[in-house]
Amino acid sequence: NPLKLTESSGILYPYYFGDDPRVKLKNIKNIQSKTGDIFLCSYPKSGTHWIMEMVNMLVAGSIEHPTKFNFLDPMIISDQVLDSIPCPRIFQSHLRFNQLPASFLKRKGKIIYILRNPKDVSVSLYHFVQKEGRTKYTGKWDEFFQLFLNANVGYSSWFDHVLSWEREKEKGRHPIHFVFYEALQKDAVTELDRMSKFLSLNHPHSFLQSVAECSKFTKMRNQQYLYHPFPADVMDDNYIDYLFRKGIVGDWRTLFSEEQSMQLDEVCKAEMSDSKLAFSYE
Numbered sequence: 407n408p409l410k411l412t413e414s415s416g417i418l419y420p421y422y423f424g425d426d427p428r429v430k431l432k433n434i435k436n437i438q439s440k441t442g443d444i445f446l447c448s449y450p451k452s453g454t455h456w457i458m459e460m461v462n463m464l465v466a467g468s469i470e471h472p473t474k475f476n477f478l479d480p481m482i483i484s485d486q487v488l489d490s491i492p493c494p495r496i497f498q499s500h501l502r503f504n505q506l507p508a509s510f511l512k513r514k515g516k517i518i519y520i521l522r523n524p525k526d527v528s529v530s531l532y533h534f535v536q537k538e539g540r541t542k543y544t545g546k547w548d549e550f551f552q553l554f555l556n557a558n559v560g561y562s563s564w565f566d567h568v569l570s571w572e573r574e575k576e577k578g579r580h581p582i583h584f585v586f587y588e589a590l591q592k593d594a595v596t597e598l599d600r601m602s603k604f605l606s607l608n609h610p611h612s613f614l615q616s617v618a619e620c621s622k623f624t625k626m627r628n629q630q631y632l633y634h635p636f637p638a639d640v641m642d643d644n645y646i647d648y649l650f651r652k653g654i655v656g657d658w659r660t661l662f663s664e665e666q667s668m669q670l671d672e673v674c675k676a677e678m679s680d681s682k683l684a685f686s687y688e
């Protein structure tokens with residue numbers, strides 16, 4: 407696989423899952439949850455860092471709070487590491503619902519799931535895998551587009567990911583809140599208000615406005631503290647440039663041909679026929 411992925415139960419995983427992803431998946435499954443643990447889940451490149459910054463501020467009740475990016479998937483899972491994270495712990499993961507820690511699911515901990523339209527996700531991911539430390543993908547966009555459509559990328563199919571989370575939300579057995587990247591771009595304060603209420607935090611409008619302001623793309627891009635959770639040998643000096651690349655809706659137009667756009671629309675229609683989700687592309 408040109409993206410150096412490993413496979414387990416039909417799903418492909420990035421290099422940081424190791425040669426046998428089952429080991430890490432089991433370690434994650436067995437994490438002992440604590441009261442107040444929150445999960446931010448998403449398919450890669452859906453705006454996770456943005457939401458993480460916002461939720462950190464909401465939970466801390468302060469815009470001064472430095473972001474702790476507890477990205478579980480590449481983390482070394484040990485009691486020592488997990489216990490060193492101050493409570494309430496905010497974890498981020500690209501896994502599916504039923505892969506989250508069993509004790510967290512049993513406790514019915516809160517989950518925020520971030521969604522972004524698949525055209526912008528695929529373009530963002532294409533730029534990311536070219537620069538990402540150990541992947542350094544060298545293929546052309548046309549080749550990558552086929553990898554994405556055929557679920558030959560990390561965490562496999564975008565369609566399957568989104569659908570599986572939608573089904574879980576619809577069952578109504580677990581507190582799951584959906585946030586669309588495009589909605590955040592349009593009206594961050596309204597979305598922050600929804601997230602704040604979902605987390606049982608009742609922040610005043612003025613505070614939500616400050617959070618929206620302080621988590622703006624340019625602000626986050628210019629911050630000097632460390633966002634990237636990977637070991638130093640994997641981290642490239644330019645990581646800020648690819649984690650905070652453009653931060654807009656509609657950048658897919660720079661790479662998609664008319665035909666590719668139609669092809670993705672067709673696949674979306676076929677794969678998402680049971681879905682009630684509507685994505686905006688502009």
Ligand code: A3P
Pocket residue numbers: 448449450451452453454455456526529530531533621622623624626649650651652653654657
């Ligand atoms: P682009 O590559 O399209 O610019 P993730 O955090 O899930 O890896 O998602 C990365 C995408 O979110 C990138 O998209 C990045 O630029 C965008 N992003 C990061 N911070 C943002 C912010 N504060 N506002 C808007 N977009 C942001």
